[in-house]
Amino acid sequence: MLVFPNAKINIGLNIVKKRTDGYHNITSCFYPVGWSDALEIIPADVFSFHSDGSFIPGKESDNLCVKAYQMIAADYSLPPVSIHLLKIIPIGAGLGGGSSDAAFSIKAINQLFRLEISLEKQQDYARRLGSDCAFFIQNKPVFAFEKGDQFEPVDLSLKGKWIVMVNPGIHISTIEAYSGIKPEEPEYDLKLILKEPLAAWKNIVKNNFEVTLFIKYPLLENIKQDLYDFGAVYAAMSGSGSTLYGIFEKEIDLSGHFERFNVWHGALM
Ligand SMILES: C[C@](O)(CO)[C@H](O)COP(=O)(O)OP(=O)(O)OC[C@H]1O[C@@H](n2ccc(N)nc2=O)[C@H](O)[C@@H]1O
Ligand SMILES: Nc1ncnc2c1ncn2[C@@H]1O[C@H](COP(=O)(O)OP(=O)(O)OP(=O)(O)O)[C@@H](O)[C@H]1O
Numbered sequence: 001m002l003v004f005p006n007a008k009i010n011i012g013l014n015i016v017k018k019r020t021d022g023y024h025n026i027t028s029c030f031y032p033v034g035w036s037d038a039l040e041i042i043p044a045d046v047f048s049f050h051s052d053g054s055f056i057p058g059k060e061s062d063n064l065c066v067k068a069y070q071m072i073a074a075d076y077s078l079p080p081v082s083i084h085l086l087k088i089i090p091i092g093a094g095l096g097g098g099s100s101d102a103a104f105s106i107k108a109i110n111q112l113f114r115l116e117i118s119l120e121k122q123q124d125y126a127r128r129l130g131s132d133c134a135f136f137i138q139n140k141p142v143f144a145f146e147k148g149d150q151f152e153p154v155d156l157s158l159k160g161k162w163i164v165m166v167n168p169g170i171h172i173s174t175i176e177a178y179s180g181i182k183p184e185e186p187e188y189d190l191k192l193i194l195k196e197p198l199a200a201w202k203n204i205v206k207n208n209f210e211v212t213l214f215i216k217y218p219l220l221e222n223i224k225q226d227l228y229d230f231g232a233v234y235a236a237m238s239g240s241g242s243t244l245y246g247i248f249e250k251e252i253d254l255s256g257h258f259e260r261f262n263v264w265h266g267a268l269m
Pocket of ligand 1 (some may be wrong): 023026130174
């Protein structure tokens with residue numbers, strides 16, 4: 001079974017409250033984008049995991065694909081598999097790449113072994129592996145709340161618009177990013193403003209991580225400004241960074257301008 005786990009962007013990211021379990025309640029719109037890994041899972045005589053592409057820090061047993069397989073294998077006594085991951089999505093980049101690999105592993109294993117696990121139960125499995133993981137089970141635009149792992153449908157389609165994503169290679173740990181934040185209720189209603197045309201979002205729809213991370217890494221703010229200067233209708237940082245994205249009305253190729261960085265562009269789904 002061959003699947004293509006894709007990245008996500010956060011449109012608006014409000015860190016509302018610190019929870020008693022140490023996590024934070026957030027509100028955000030999660031939107032899937034086409035920047036993708038490739039993941040193959042096939043039955044085998046012995047278990048193996050192999051990755052190519054970008055180097056993934058940590059032990060094999062920490063890889064979220066391996067954890068996803070082990071978690072489901074424990075409940076369904078599955079035979080061994082061979083997992084091959086081609087890592088393309090930048091790591092520690094606010095794009096949820098590892099979370100997507102985890103969720104796509106769950107979906108692929110479910111299909112491969114005809115387990116018929118309901119979507120809700122697949123989301124429950126995904127939540128056990130990380131806050132961002134559950135989104136990738138259905139992989140469609142949603143309004144996310146609580147830990148970012150509970151969802152409501154969102155009335156938003158950016159089909160036909162163009163996205164440019166710029167990753168400058170600054171690795172930001174999610175734990176570190178959350179530790180620098182003072183939670184607060186947002187001054188705007190994200191669900192309401194998302195119903196407005198894209199041009200109304202600038203200066204209203206905010207990612208709370210930008211404040212501290214733009215002070216620590218001024219380059220990030222410069223990239224966001226460049227995206228606006230090149231005509232983005234809306235630009236922001238995704239997740240806990242360091243990827244910036246710009247949404248454009250028409251196709252544009254900025255890989256020449258951002259040639260030092262890892263850049264992806266494509267049509268929005
Ligand atoms: C920044 C976002 O990507 C926005 O979508 C997510 O909130 C992060 O989700 P994630 O990478 O799946 O995070 P997890 O693996 O669940 O948690 C990593 C660490 O981030 C912090 N964390 C994460 C999610 C959350 N709602 N509150 C938190 O405080 C916690 O310190 C946690 O130990
Ligand atoms: N398949 C995987 N791909 C990438 N990272 C993985 C994977 N499995 C485990 N990890 C671990 O997860 C860490 C960060 O993952 P990821 O790339 O999803 O971060 P991120 O882009 O900041 O995501 P998020 O938006 O969820 O904060 C890595 O440092 C790595 O050790």
